[in-house]
Amino acid sequence: MFELLNQKGKARRGRLTTAHGIIETPVFMPIATKGAVKTLSSSDMEKLGAQIILNNTYHLLLRPGFEGLKKLGGMHKLMNWQKPILTDSGGYQVFSLSKMNKTTEEGVKFQSHIDGSYLFLTPESSMEMQKVIGSDIAMQFDDVAAGTSMRERYEDAMERSLRWALRSKTHHDMIAPEQMLFGIVQGGTHEDLRTRSAESLIEIEFDGYAIGGLSVGEPREDMYRITRHVCDLLPEDRPRYFMGGGMPEEIVENVRAGVDMFDCVLPSRNARHGTLFIWNQDPSTIDYMNVDATNPIWYKQLRITNEVNLYDESPIDPHCDCETCKTTSRAYLRHLFSVQEILALRLASIHNLRFYLRLMEELRKSIE
Amino acid sequence: MFELLNQKGKARRGRLTTAHGIIETPVFMPIATKGAVKTLSSSDMEKLGAQIILNNTYHLLLRPGFEGLKKLGGMHKLMNWQKPILTDSGGYQVFSLSKMNKTTEEGVKFQSHIDGSYLFLTPESSMEMQKVIGSDIAMQFDDVAAGTSMRERYEDAMERSLRWALRSKTHHDMIAPEQMLFGIVQGGTHEDLRTRSAESLIEIEFDGYAIGGLSVGEPREDMYRITRHVCDLLPEDRPRYFMGGGMPEEIVENVRAGVDMFDCVLPSRNARHGTLFIWNQDPSTIDYMNVDATNPIWYKQLRITNEVNLYDESPIDPHCDCETCKTTSRAYLRHLFSVQEILALRLASIHNLRFYLRLMEELRKSIE
Numbered sequence: 001m002f003e004l005l006n007q008k009g010k011a012r013r014g015r016l017t018t019a020h021g022i023i024e025t026p027v028f029m030p031i032a033t034k035g036a037v038k039t040l041s042s043s044d045m046e047k048l049g050a051q052i053i054l055n056n057t058y059h060l061l062l063r064p065g066f067e068g069l070k071k072l073g074g075m076h077k078l079m080n081w082q083k084p085i086l087t088d089s090g091g092y093q094v095f096s097l098s099k100m101n102k103t104t105e106e107g108v109k110f111q112s113h114i115d116g117s118y119l120f121l122t123p124e125s126s127m128e129m130q131k132v133i134g135s136d137i138a139m140q141f142d143d144v145a146a147g148t149s150m151r152e153r154y155e156d157a158m159e160r161s162l163r164w165a166l167r168s169k170t171h172h173d174m175i176a177p178e179q180m181l182f183g184i185v186q187g188g189t190h191e192d193l194r195t196r197s198a199e200s201l202i203e204i205e206f207d208g209y210a211i212g213g214l215s216v217g218e219p220r221e222d223m224y225r226i227t228r229h230v231c232d233l234l235p236e237d238r239p240r241y242f243m244g245g246g247m248p249e250e251i252v253e254n255v256r257a258g259v260d261m262f263d264c265v266l267p268s269r270n271a272r273h274g275t276l277f278i279w280n281q282d283p284s285t286i287d288y289m290n291v292d293a294t295n296p297i298w299y300k301q302l303r304i305t306n307e308v309n310l311y312d313e314s315p316i317d318p319h320c321d322c323e324t325c326k327t328t329s330r331a332y333l334r335h336l337f338s339v340q341e342i343l344a345l346r347l348a349s350i351h352n353l354r355f356y357l358r359l360m361e362e363l364r365k366s367i368e
Numbered sequence: 369m370f371e372l373l374n375q376k377g378k379a380r381r382g383r384l385t386t387a388h389g390i391i392e393t394p395v396f397m398p399i400a401t402k403g404a405v406k407t408l409s410s411s412d413m414e415k416l417g418a419q420i421i422l423n424n425t426y427h428l429l430l431r432p433g434f435e436g437l438k439k440l441g442g443m444h445k446l447m448n449w450q451k452p453i454l455t456d457s458g459g460y461q462v463f464s465l466s467k468m469n470k471t472t473e474e475g476v477k478f479q480s481h482i483d484g485s486y487l488f489l490t491p492e493s494s495m496e497m498q499k500v501i502g503s504d505i506a507m508q509f510d511d512v513a514a515g516t517s518m519r520e521r522y523e524d525a526m527e528r529s530l531r532w533a534l535r536s537k538t539h540h541d542m543i544a545p546e547q548m549l550f551g552i553v554q555g556g557t558h559e560d561l562r563t564r565s566a567e568s569l570i571e572i573e574f575d576g577y578a579i580g581g582l583s584v585g586e587p588r589e590d591m592y593r594i595t596r597h598v599c600d601l602l603p604e605d606r607p608r609y610f611m612g613g614g615m616p617e618e619i620v621e622n623v624r625a626g627v628d629m630f631d632c633v634l635p636s637r638n639a640r641h642g643t644l645f646i647w648n649q650d651p652s653t654i655d656y657m658n659v660d661a662t663n664p665i666w667y668k669q670l671r672i673t674n675e676v677n678l679y680d681e682s683p684i685d686p687h688c689d690c691e692t693c694k695t696t697s698r699a700y701l702r703h704l705f706s707v708q709e710i711l712a713l714r715l716a717s718i719h720n721l722r723f724y725l726r727l728m729e730e731l732r733k734s735i736e
Contacts, residue, residue, distance in 0.1 A: 034707040035700070041711055043695055063707050064678075071679050078700050310432075311439050327411055332403070332446050339402040339431050342710055343409055 002208070002239045002260075006368055008289055010231065010258040013367040016208075016239050018084040018136035019178055020076065023051045025239060025260040026367075028251070028360045029086055030268070030353055034059045035079055037353070038268050039346040042081040048322070048350065049357045052084040052136075054263045057129050058093030061121070062114050066129055074134030086263075087135035088243075089126045089168070089184075092212075095144045103143060105160070123167035131176040138176070139210065140168035142184045147216035154188035154213075161186045162200045169204050180207035182241060188213060189222040191229050198233040208239040211259070215245030220294065224253055231258035248277065248359055253293035255363050267356045271348035274337050276302045277355040279319035288366040299355075302330075304348065309334040322354035370576070370607045370628075374736055376657055378599065378626040381735040384576075384607050386420075386452040386504035387546055388444065393607060393628040394735075396619070396728045397422045397454055398636070398721055402431070403447055405721070406636055407714040410449040416690070416718065417725045420452040420504075422631045425497050426461030429489070430482050434497055442502030454631075455503035456611075457494045457536070457552075460580075463512045471511060473528070491535035499544040506544065507578065508536035510552045515584035522556035522581075529554045530568045537572050548575035550609060556581055557590040559597050566601040576607040579627070583613030588662065592621055599626035616645065616727055621661035623731050635724045639716035642705050644670045645723040647687035656734040667723075670698075672716065677702040690722035 006013035014025040030037045030045060033056045037045055045053060055075050064072060072078050075085055091108070094101050098110035107122030121129075123141040130138040141164050145157035165183050172181045183201035187193030201209060211230050214223045227242060234240055241261035242254050251262055267277065278300050286298045302309075302316070312330035324333070324347040336344035374381035382393040398405045398413060401424045405413055413421060423443050432440060440446050443453055459476070462469050466478035475490030489497075491509040498506035509532050513525035533551050540549045551569035555561030569577060579598050582591045595610060602608055609629035610622050619630055635645065646668050654666045670677075670684070680698035692701075692715040704712035 034709060035703055036709045036711045039710045039714070041695065041715065043691075059707070064703055068678070072699055072703075077681075078697070078703065080695055080697070080700065310436070313445075323411075327409065327448055329446070329448070331440055332448065335403055335432055335440075335446065339427070341402060341404045342407045342713060343404045345710060346407070346714070347409065 002237060004236060008367045009256060011256050011289065011363075011367045012258055012260055013364055014239065014260055016260075018052075018180065020082060020084040020136050023084055024364060026255045026360055026363050027051055027261050028356045029054045029261065029263040031056070031263055031265055032079070034063070035075060037349070038272065039342075039349045040353075042079050044350070045081070046083070048354050049361070050083070050353075052086060053081065054086045054088065055133055055135060056093055057087050057090035057126060057133065058097065060133055061090060061119065061129050062112050066132055070132050074132065076134055084136040085134070086137040087130045087133050087139065089139040089141040090121050090129065091126070091142045092144050094121055105163075107141075123164040124171040127168055127171045127175060131179065135179065137180045137182060137208070138172060140165045140181065140183050140206070142186060142212060145186070145188060145213065147213075147218065149188065151188070151190060151193075154186070154190060155193055158186040158193050158197050162197065165201055165206075166204055169206065182206055182208040182210050184210045184212040184243070185230050186213050189218055189226055191226070194226055194230050195233060198230055202233075202235060206238070208241060208261075209234050210241040210243050212243045214242070215250070220250070223250070224257070224293065227254050227259065228257045234258075248299055248356070249291070249293050249296040251356075251359065252288055252291060252363065256289065256293075264356075267352035268349050270301070271352040272345045274303060274305045274344075274348065276304055276316055276348060277352055278302045278317045279355070282319050283358055283362045284365070286362065288363055304330065304333050305337050306334075316351050317355075320351060320354060320358070322351050324348070324351040370605060372604060376735045377624060379624050379657065379731075379735050380626055380628055381732055382607065382628055384628070386548065388450060388452040388504050391419045391452055392732060394623045394728055394731050395419055395629050396724045397629065397631040398725075399424070399631055399633055400447070402427045403443060405717070406640065407710075407717045408721075410447050412718070413449070414451070416722050417729070418451070418721070420454060421449065422454045422456065423501055423503060424461055425455050425458035425494060425501065426465065428501055429458060429487065429497055430480050434500055438500050442500065444502055452504040453502070454505040455498045455501050455507060457507040457509040458489050458497065459494070459510045460512050462489055473531075475509075491532040492539040495536055495540045495543060499547065503547065505548045505550060505576070506540060508533045508549065508551050508574070510554060510580060513554070513556060513581065515581075515586065517556065519556070519558060519561075522554070522558060523561055526554040526561050526565050530565065533569055533574075534572055537574065550574050550576040550578050550607075552578045552580040552611070553598050554581050557586055557594055559594070562594055562598050563601060566598055570601075570603060574606070576609060576629075577602050578609040578611050580611045582610070583618070588618070591618070592625070592661065595622050595627065596625045602626075616667055616724070617659070617661050617664040619724075619727065620656050620659060620731065624657065624661075630728075632724075635720035636717045638669070639720040640713045642671060642673045642712075642716065644672055644684055644716060645720055646670045646685045647723070650687050651726055651730045652733070654730065656731055672698060672701050673705050674702075684719050685723075688719060688722060688726070690719050692716070692719040692722075
């Protein structure tokens with residue numbers, strides 16, 4: 001159940017009730033691809049203030065696998081994580097990670113990037129796997145067009161995704177009625193394709209709607225334009241999820257367009273590469289509803305390995321309340337990166353994830 | 369200052385007062401080679417119950433280097449670690465890690481294993497570096513014979529180590545009187561060489577005495593024999609440190625011979641390779657003063673990656689009080705190792721270090 005609490009312009013302050021508890025939106029979902037947010041434990045995620053995490057169906061299908069995870073009793077139990085989980089459908093990763101993949105109307109045949117074995121994923125088997133994972137929110141299986149495709153390919157992929165949406169929904173309602181299912185709006189940067197996709201999905205009726213196929217290299221203005229276009233089509237009483245993006249100012253802009261949910265590898269991936277997000281001012285003093293969406297001056301990125309941090313005794317970010325900022329100087333974190341200590345990856349991940357989670361807290365306050 | 373509180377046979381319950389606080393002995397010192405116990409933070413070490421950690425002079429000499437660490441204000445400040453630190457002298461690592469090393473009476477010239485640059489370490493420069501690190505306990509610079517050497521080489525190395533002990537002590541007393549300095553008894557498995565080494569060091573007078581050059585591949589009975597032999601020669605009122613060993617039963621046996629301090633990479637290295645120490649019974653019910661020192665039945669080693677753990681929902685070790693055992697099933701840790709998540713290394717390290725630190729707590733109780 002999604003409750004719309006408040007609106008400011010098109011920005012929405014909402015509350016999503018799932019089988020594993022309530023999610024205050026707008027929300028950021030850290031990505032626990034293979035059963036852990038890289039370097040961090042479930043209790044770390046709880047301390048950071050994560051309300052929901054994302055598991056990747058493709059990775060879990062490879063290991064522990066369908067039968068394995070069934071015996072293990074699902075990811076909540078395996079990870080000892082009590083809060084909500086969202087799963088993607090596996091479609092995007094099959095397309096981007098597997099060695100070979102062949103799409104037919106039935107589904108996608110692909111080769112594992114781990115051991116080369118052949119697997120077959122369909123709307124129905126994706127629903128089965130997401131049920132076994134035990135996520136609170138499942139995603140429809142979709143056909144993903146590469147970010148550089150011609151219009152025809154976008155149209156084909158969108159139309160097939162609609163047929164797969166119906167198959168996903170039909171099978172899902174039969175096997176996992178307690179789980180929410182989201183449809184995914186596709187259609188690249190073509191507004192008419194997006195309209196056709198959104199309207200058809202709304203007709204099928206899902207518990208929520210995602211915007212897929214953006215943040216894949218298109219110009220930022222196109223991404224903003226399509227997000228606004230799609231949000232204006234979607235029903236008010238269902239949550240909206242922007243898949244896989246992006247930079248903090250993009251999240252702010254998409255919240256202002258009416259998006260409720262986000263996931264992104266950026267904070268943790270950048271952290272592992274030594275790039276840290278730093279507030280330029282107290283985050284509670286920023287006017288998020290009016291800041292520039294293209295050229296943010298309210299935060300910066302710190303390359304911790306730079307020479308300038310060598311003797312810097314100050315915390316990573318004086319405005320941050322995370323464990324890393326409370327205990328670690330820039331000089332120490334730089335040293336840990338320079339001698340390649342694993343601890344560096346963890347301390348940086350904690351900080352960057354806290355930055356994103358804090359951003360969402362401030363955005364929620366800002367809408368209220 | 370070392371206070372002998374209690375004795376049971378030759379086993380000693382003591383209290384060592386340092387510039388950064390009191391250490392209850394017997395004690396195990398986790399190794400923070402390059403400024404972190406691998407995968408763990410200073411606050412993690414505190415939560416685990418570590419009383420003192422060890423820094424490696426050789427690694428810190430390479431990075432951040434002498435001048436760098438001087439500007440940084442030493443390792444307590446850099447690591448944000450308030451408790452005692454012990455440093456080795458760098459001698460052993462120069463010998464075991466550097467690409468090339470050439471020993472003369474003056475010292476050891478060696479090539480960095482990082483960038484191939486040439487460095488020169490002498491008893492005097494080792495003392496300077498340990499002062500800059502700011503350790504509470506420094507070690508004399510010594511000449512290390514390979515574990516398979518002929519008697520003549522052991523004798524030469526031991527005699528040179530004695531001359532270097534005197535140079536270490538002379539320089540140390542001049543530059544760092546607030547820091548404790550330990551001498552290192554050498555001489556391989558030859559009792560007469562060990563006697564000569566111990567008696568000469570006692571004559572110089574150190575704040576404590578270490579037993580070096582053991583646990584390097586010699587038969588276990590030789591190691592026990594030499595430890596007993598050396599402990600019987602050492603003064604009662606100074607702490608005794610067994611360098612770099614070993615398995616839990618070896619620590620128990622060496623405590624029974626009269627050793628007070630231990631360090632070893634085993635718990636954390638084994639952890640990173642997926643081998644976990646598991647209590648076979650409640651650790652507070654073990655009669656440590658009488659258990660078999662060669663064939664321990666009070667603990668076992670668990671290969672977490674084994675198939676048998678695939679669906680095992682039980683904690684790593686039901687007798688353990690660590691964070692990992694409180695939150696993580698064998699099945700989950702096995703999964704994390706199998707998908708190569710960094711979190712696996714951390715969770716395993718936490719458990720194994722807690723096993724060693726708990727063992728020392730129980731040994732202290734047992735002597736009391």
